[in-house]
Amino acid sequence: MACKNEYSILIHKYLDEEMTLLEKKKLENHIIKCKDCEGHMRELRKTVAIVQSASHIEAPINFTESVMNKLPKETNTNRWKTRLRKHPILLTAAVFFLVFVMSISSIWNDSTKEIVVKGDGHFIVDEERRVVIIPEGETISGDIIVRNGNIEIEGEVLGDITIINGEIIKSDISNGENYLASAGHVAGEIHEINQVFDWLWYRVKAFFSDVINFIN
Amino acid sequence: MDAVVKKIIKEVKKGDQQAFSELVELYKDKVYQVAYRMLGNSHEAQDIAQEAFLRAYTNLDSYDVNRKFSTWLFRIATNLAIDRIRKKKPDFHLEDHVAGTEDLNYYSQIATEEELPEEQVVKFEMQEWVQKEIMMLPPKYRSAIILKYMEDLSLKEISEILKLPVATVKTRIHRGREALRKRLRDS
Numbered sequence: 001m002a003c004k005n006e007y008s009i010l011i012h013k014y015l016d017e018e019m020t021l022l023e024k025k026k027l028e029n030h031i032i033k034c035k036d037c038e039g040h041m042r043e044l045r046k047t048v049a050i051v052q053s054a055s056h057i058e059a060p061i062n063f064t065e066s067v068m069n070k071l072p073k074e075t076n077t078n079r080w081k082t083r084l085r086k087h088p089i090l091l092t093a094a095v096f097f098l099v100f101v102m103s104i105s106s107i108w109n110d111s112t113k114e115i116v117v118k119g120d121g122h123f124i125v126d127e128e129r130r131v132v133i134i135p136e137g138e139t140i141s142g143d144i145i146v147r148n149g150n151i152e153i154e155g156e157v158l159g160d161i162t163i164i165n166g167e168i169i170k171s172d173i174s175n176g177e178n179y180l181a182s183a184g185h186v187a188g189e190i191h192e193i194n195q196v197f198d199w200l201w202y203r204v205k206a207f208f209s210d211v212i213n214f215i216n
Numbered sequence: 217m218d219a220v221v222k223k224i225i226k227e228v229k230k231g232d233q234q235a236f237s238e239l240v241e242l243y244k245d246k247v248y249q250v251a252y253r254m255l256g257n258s259h260e261a262q263d264i265a266q267e268a269f270l271r272a273y274t275n276l277d278s279y280d281v282n283r284k285f286s287t288w289l290f291r292i293a294t295n296l297a298i299d300r301i302r303k304k305k306p307d308f309h310l311e312d313h314v315a316g317t318e319d320l321n322y323y324s325q326i327a328t329e330e331e332l333p334e335e336q337v338v339k340f341e342m343q344e345w346v347q348k349e350i351m352m353l354p355p356k357y358r359s360a361i362i363l364k365y366m367e368d369l370s371l372k373e374i375s376e377i378l379k380l381p382v383a384t385v386k387t388r389i390h391r392g393r394e395a396l397r398k399r400l401r402d403s
Contacts, residue, residue, distance in 0.1 A: 012390045016371065040397075047397045051365040054346040059248035060262055064240045067269045071233060
């Protein structure tokens, strides 16, 4: 057993898979001749194989739950923070909605005084009666928007009419039931918006149709 | 894998406690196995494994993200297990095989209730033998052998977990191997 120590080191090197080729050759040559070392190596390999074969144990069921239950409690604010962090769209939507509501209400509040008209073509603004008049023979080629005033149509409107905080006035009272019949010709749709909610709804619709137009 | 773990850790650090459950899911079996092999019974193993995760959670800020998370976690678990072994040392002797007999009862109960196929009996016996013999090893060899052959870790990782030079880890594994070999031959 004089060989024991030197080759024992080599055998362990072999098991640690840290052998140089030269050492490997040396060990192989020795093992052919030496029964003791051969046996030693065989036993060690068997030991390792048995230990490795010990099947892997799994953690008990509910392990994760019981760990989670033992964690220090999260504070409410923290939970909200994480929720917002996890779903940034929530935050975006909330901010967007806030800005939207603020801008709408400021527009609504601002615009109670002056008559505002948007549209292409000739029209007359009668400040005293707060009426926008489209004279006979005139044509508004696109849409027309009137805010804080009424509209009287004697001419023609090819697009839509939107009246915010106002209404369409029948220009010729004697002429019957319908302003369309009495007034000039309107090719598009007529919207009258007199409530904040109507107004909001109109803005939302306008916003989405803008989005759709943009996408298209 | 590493990228996933890093992402989860980031979320936990930001305060998302639920994300931590994903980490537990990923490593529970490995941590439990180390604890079980070190301590030899399921009750203590569960205790130590859970404690390891709790400590990992509360000390997550001290974890260096550039290092392997599992190494850090194993270090916590092995330290806790070794502490536990040290604490209970006065009231038990290695020769008692406390854990071994517990296992034996458990396995023999299964064996009497239903006829197991030959192969499975052999497997149970082998399992039992391995655990019993590992429990006979001094804790410092035990941890090295468990990490090397049951968790399949490299010498370098084991040296990081145990905070020992690689050469020392090697020596411990060699001695552990020899001790097991002698017992196998004698049994």
